[in-house]
Every structure is written in C-alpha cells, then in structure tokens.
Amino acid sequence: MRRQASVDAGVRRPIEPARQSSPSGPIVLIGNPPWLSYRFMTPPMQVAFKNLSAERGLWAGSKVATHQDLSAFFVARAIELYLKPGGRFGYVMPEAVLSRLAYAGFRSGDWMSTTAHVRVEFETPWSLGRLKPPVFRVPSCVVLGNVSQFARVMPTDAAEWRGKRPEPNASWERALETINERSASIGVASDRISSPYHASFTQGATIAPRMLLVVEDAPTVGILGTSGGRRRVTSRRDPQEKKPWKFLPALTGAIEGEFLRPLHLGKTILPFRSIEPQLAVIPWDGRKLLSGDDPNLARYPGLEGWWREAEGIWNEYRSSERLSLIG
Numbered sequence: 001m002r003r004q005a006s007v008d009a010g011v012r013r014p015i016e017p018a019r020q021s022s023p024s025g026p027i028v029l030i031g032n033p034p035w036l037s038y039r040f041m042t043p044p045m046q047v048a049f050k051n052l053s054a055e056r057g058l059w060a061g062s063k064v065a066t067h068q069d070l071s072a073f074f075v076a077r078a079i080e081l082y083l084k085p086g087g088r089f090g091y092v093m094p095e096a097v098l099s100r101l102a103y104a105g106f107r108s109g110d111w112m113s114t115t116a117h118v119r120v121e122f123e124t125p126w127s128l129g130r131l132k133p134p135v136f137r138v139p140s141c142v143v144l145g146n147v148s149q150f151a152r153v154m155p156t157d158a159a160e161w162r163g164k165r166p167e168p169n170a171s172w173e174r175a176l177e178t179i180n181e182r183s184a185s186i187g188v189a190s191d192r193i194s195s196p197y198h199a200s201f202t203q204g205a206t207i208a209p210r211m212l213l214v215v216e217d218a219p220t221v222g223i224l225g226t227s228g229g230r231r232r233v234t235s236r237r238d239p240q241e242k243k244p245w246k247f248l249p250a251l252t253g254a255i256e257g258e259f260l261r262p263l264h265l266g267k268t269i270l271p272f273r274s275i276e277p278q279l280a281v282i283p284w285d286g287r288k289l290l291s292g293d294d295p296n297l298a299r300y301p302g303l304e305g306w307w308r309e310a311e312g313i314w315n316e317y318r319s320s321e322r323l324s325l326i327g
Contacts, residue, residue, distance in 0.1 A: 032092040033074035056111040064102040072106040095139035110151035121152035130162035160184035212310040230254040253306040291326040
C-alpha cells in the first residue's frame with residue numbers, strides 16, 4: 001500500500017500504513033467532517049441527529065446539547081460504513097473533541113447501533129490549537145486510529161503542534177522549520193461538581209437581544225411626568241451589540257414597575273462581590289410570562305406597548321423563525 005498523508009492547511013505529516021490484511025491493504029479514511037453545531041440545525045435535522053447520536057452513545061444530554069456538532073457523528077458513521085477491522089482513519093475536528101463533555105461518547109471508541117457495533121483503537125491525537133495563525137477560526141485537532149476487535153479510549157496525552165505556520169501549502173520540510181511537536185497532557189472535562197458554591201447558582205433566562213430587553217432610565221417627558229406605577233425607560237445600548245441590533249433605534253416607553261427586574265450579567269459580578277445590576281423588561285405577571293397573543297397583556301398598557309413593538313422588531317430581524325421573542 002502506498003504511504004498515506006493527511007493534509008490540513010499546508011501542514012502535512014505522513015501516517016504510517018497499518019499492517020496489510022490483504023494484497024490491496026486496508027482502507028484509510030482521511031477527511032475534514034462538517035462542524036455544524038446543533039443549535040444551527042433545522043428542527044427536523046436536530047431530531048434525526050439526536051436520535052442517531054443517542055443510539056450510538058454519542059449524545060451527551062441536555063447540559064451540553066447546544067455544544068454538540070455533526071463532526072463526531074459524521075466520523076463514527078463514516079467508520080461504520082466504510083472501514084473493516086484494520087482500516088485506519090484520520091480526521092480534522094474541533095479541538096473540543098479532545099476534552100469536552102459533549103464528545104465523551106465519541107472518545108470511548110465504542111459505538112453500537114441497530115445495524116453495527118464499531119470499536120476503534122484511538123491513537124495519540126494531534127492538538128493544533130497553538131499553531132499561529134490558526135488553522136481554522138475554531139481551534140482544531142486531528143484524531144487518529146483504526147478499527148479493532150477491542151475499543152481503546154482516546155488517550156489523554158496529545159502531540160501538541162506549536163509555532164508559526166509558514167506560507168500556505170508549504171512542504172513538510174519547510175513547515176518543520178517554524179513549527180515543532182511536543183507531548184502535552186489533555187485536561188478532560190468532568191460533570192463532577194467541584195465548587196462549594198455550585199448549588200447557589202443556576203443558569204438564568206437568555207436575555208437577548210439586549211436592546212429589546214435591557215433598559216435604563218429615560219428622561220421624563222412633559223410637566224406631569226410619568227403616570228403612577230410606571231417607570232420611563234429606554235434601551236440600554238452596548239458597544240458589543242451585534243448586527244442587526246446595533247443599527248436599530250432604541251425603544252422608549254413607560255412600563256409598569258413590576259415588569260422591570262434587576263439583571264446580573266458577567267460584567268456585574270466581581271470576585272467576592274457584585275456591583276449594581278442592570279435593568280431588564282421581564283413580562284412575568286407572577287404566574288406566567290405574557291406574550292403578545294396573551295389577552296392578559298392588555299391589562300398592562302405600558303408593558304403591552306413595549307412588548308408588541310419589541311416582538312415586531314424581533315420577528316422582522318431574527319435569523320430564523322424557530323423561536324419567538326418570549327421563547
């Protein structure tokens with residue numbers, strides 16, 4: 001069998017062929033699978049992806065569902081379809097594969113479905129996160145191995161490549177002039193509770209886009225000011241706002257005070273203390289969240305005016321129709 005090579009953005013390193021199981025040798029799969037995140041899949045694709053991944057032990061659960069992507073399932077399925085015992089593989093993948101909880105099932109090397117039971121022996125992976133400039137926008141790695149009778153969990157030691165990459169498509173000899181390899185230990189994530197404060201904190205609601213929901217006090221209008229029980233507010237703008245929200249005009253209105261709640265963000269939490277929280281519009285009436293189609297919303301004219309305008313803006317500029325503003 002001819003010597004095989006994996007190629008990734010100009011970095012080339014030969015993969016030694018496995019012992020031949022036939023005159024033509026074992027099949028070798030080399031590639032760069034799609035890195036499509038779960039949160040960007042269409043709803044039907046999410047259902048299919050979750051079911052097929054769970055069947056093979058690749059689904060890590062709701063805690064890290066949005067962090068999972070298609071790459072692990074793609075590689076497992078390709079190996080299942082195209083490799084026999086002795087067949088080898090090498091795939092460029094997100095570096096999170098080496099350590100994050102979302103890929104724990106993949107790192108086991110033992111994947112069973114209704115049609116096949118695949119076991120692979122993982123070899124020492126390559127870590128490419130310290131190459132400059134980065135190979136991809138997302139830190140990457142290369143996973144290597146072969147189909148075997150017994151599964152071997154992915155090693156927690158990696159060949160870490162570091163240094164400044166030369167020009168694109170440089171030869172392997174040229175690349176070795178500016179990059180080098182060393183052994184590095186991978187810290188694999190665990191879902192074990194490690195902080196004594198863990199039970200005191202939970203993941204709150206997703207307050208986004210913030211220009212529709214995070215507010216600050218606005219100047220009073222007119223001699224009589226704002227009617228009793230209401231507070232005049234306007235969108236709180238932030239230099240870190242993303243398109244298209246950063247280019248939209250601020251909302252302004254007088255909202256019933258019970259729907260203005262303190263909001264803590266990462267920027268309001270300091271070591272051993274917090275600073276003054278920001279202010280958010282939360283349409284919670286004490287029993288449920290009020291959406292635009294809820295008849296109870298009309299009981300609160302200030303909130304109703306703000307929320308209907310906010311929903312209109314959200315529906316016009318959102319990237320997909322999967323979520324409503326209240327969702």
